[in-house]
Every structure is written in C-alpha cells, then in structure tokens.
Amino acid sequence: MDTKAPLDVIASSLRRHRARAGLSLTEVAKRAGVAKSTLSQLESGTGNPSVETLWALAVALDTPFAALLDPPRPKVQVIRAGEGPAIYSDQADYSATLVASSPPNARRDIYRIVVAPGPGRKSEPHMPGVVEHVVLGSGRALVGPLDDPVELKPGDYIAYPGDLPHIFQALEEGTVATLISEHV
C-alpha cells in the first residue's frame, strides 16, 4: 500500500491533462477559478492542494477527480484465455482468471469466470466495501447474495455487495461470465 500522498503524481497528471486539452496554464486557472500561481506551484510538484482546489481543476480539465491521482496507464494489453494468473481454480468446477488488475490506488479487478454445473461456489465476504458486478456471457447461473440469489441468463447483469456471503452456481454446461470486483 502506498503510504505517502502522490503529490508528484498530481503534478505530472495536471501537466498531462492540460497538455491533452491543449490549454494554457492561464486558461485552466481562469476556468477553475484558481490563481494561476497556485496551479503553477502544483504543476511543479510544490504544494499540497486542498480537495476543493483540486476538484475545481478536475472540472476545468473535464477529468474524473481520481484520474489526477493515478499514474498513466499502458496503451494496449492482451491476455489470452489460458494466460494470466488463475485464482480460485482450486475446485475443478470453478475457475476465476484475473485479466486486468487494478493499478496501485485504484479499485477494480476484472475476472473471467468459468463454472461447471454443481453446488456452486460460496464466497465468504471479501474485504469490506467491495462491490461485485457480473455479466453472464453464456449458460445459466444463480448469482448474488447467499440469502437471495438471482437466476441469470445470457446478457443479464447483477451487482451485489461483495462483503456479504454470496454464491455463483452454474445451472448449465458452458457457463461463462465476466466479473468486475470494485472496491468502493
């Protein structure tokens, strides 16, 4: 876990997003209602902005607030069906493959889930504050909170709290799903 605030990341993010928008420092400062001296200091890595200031800049740059705290991402990345770390393939009838992991201080992982018909996998609560999204690709499955699961058909979608007991039970052969685990 990063334990120090990424003030340098903020600096470069501000510069990067401003360059992308093709705006001058003066123009951004005016739009955000922030003194350009302040913005200049922030872009040079000096200083520790308040939330209000940084929020105004995010709005002016038309950028999600959190984007100013994340380092830039790689361009194109491909992971084949077999590749990638396979988590929870301990049961022969259940496999979850991590296809895209979350950057340091972001908050979502993307898995490919393949399940064979059977009793299904009951998951104990994960870390508090996790929300799971499931989009069923093919097959049929019973998914959701353990006390109130929902039957999904291809294309159906469900979101539920991951910090409560939940289940993923396949009802047909060839049940495949995409699971997004999001830390809120």
Added chain:
Amino acid sequence: MDTKAPLDVIASSLRRHRARAGLSLTEVAKRAGVAKSTLSQLESGTGNPSVETLWALAVALDTPFAALLDPPRPKVQVIRAGEGPAIYSDQADYSATLVASSPPNARRDIYRIVVAPGPGRKSEPHMPGVVEHVVLGSGRALVGPLDDPVELKPGDYIAYPGDLPHIFQALEEGTVATLISEHV
C-alpha cells in the same frame, strides 16, 4: 457535472468507513498521523482537507482514496438481457446495452455487446482519456485499435485507448462480449 467539491460527502464517507472499521476517532487519527481535532472537524463537514491529509486518512481506514469522494452505492441491482438503455443499436448487426452506468464522479460504464458477423463497427475516438476493456464471452472477434486489431477467442481480454479510432468486428455468429469503458 458536479461543479462543487463534495465536502459533505467526504464528511459522511469518513464517518461511514470509520464506523465500518469499528475504530474510534482517536484511533484513526493516531494511525493516520492526523490531529483528532482535524478529523473531528472533517467529519462534521467543516473544513476542506488537503490531499495529504485525506490520503493519510484513506490509508488509515484501508480504503481507496476515491472512495472517500463517492456517495454510497445501492445494494443489489439486476438488469435483464433485454432491459436497460440500448446505445448504438442503430445498426441491425450491432448493439451495446448499458448495464451499469458510472456514478457521478466515478469513471466506468459496463456494456453488453452483441455483434453479428460483418464489416464490424468502427468507433471514432471517444472523449480523451478513455480506456476500453473487452472480455469476449463467446464467438470470435477482431477488436482493438483500428490500425492494429487483435483476434479474440472466448475468454480473451484486451484493453486499448478509447480515444483513438478502434473497431469491433465479429467473425462468427453469436459473438457476445462485455465492454468496460473507463475514464482515466
């Protein structure tokens, strides 16, 4: 677009996450290296924390930074295959259904994509800073940047910049995918 910093959201988020962790205000302040008076004021909605301070609190609460800026989420939500707003169903051989839209200041949308074999859909660049993730559920498809697409089989994954021209071309019947559009 929200144009004002969510200081009240921060206040309630701090209270909520602290309650969830079962920690006292004093304890959190000590862990974060922040004066408890400061934390008290923040939880009461007074004040406008610096990034460094809020970051320290996020670490102490074992929470992603961005979580402190988002309002709480709904519990369980289901969207059936037919339901949900269908975007880009203008072509008979291509449909994208929005199954989970991004909360106000977050940054990801989840779509279900269904494509019939054919010339495929070329997308002009979206808003700058968008990254698209595709997990192929079934079928076969040519996906990615227009100048260098990748052939995907079921279970394959690709991520690419959404602010460059890109394509989604099905090569088989019954091609279905999950697409996550993420604003970085």
Added chain:
DNA sequence: ACCCCTCGTTCGTCAAGCCGAACGAATAGA
C-alpha cells in the same frame, strides 16, 4: 461513592495554502 481511562468537541496558535501583482521570456504584428 470514587477514580481513571477514553470518547469526541472546542479553542488559540502557527504554519501553509491560496491569492493578486509584478516579473522576465517568447512570439506576433506594424
């Protein structure tokens, strides 16, 4: 009853963020 520890709030002080103004550098136009 008493003491003692911890809870969260409030108050005064100090440092630091934010601001407007002034500055030198670079470019365009007459």
Added chain:
DNA sequence: TCTATTCGTTCGGCTTGACGAACGAGGGGT
C-alpha cells in the same frame, strides 16, 4: 525596431487548514 500580447514563474499578503491542549461526557472497575 518597437510595441503589445500571452506565456509561466516568483514574490508579499491574507486566509485557513492542521496542530496540541483543555474541556465535558460517558463507562468500567474498585
């Protein structure tokens, strides 16, 4: 060349966030 505009940085000031100390309230333990 000279002027005018815009760029980004640097410099005093004023405002405000962050701190430590002191406070009253609530809970166990003896």
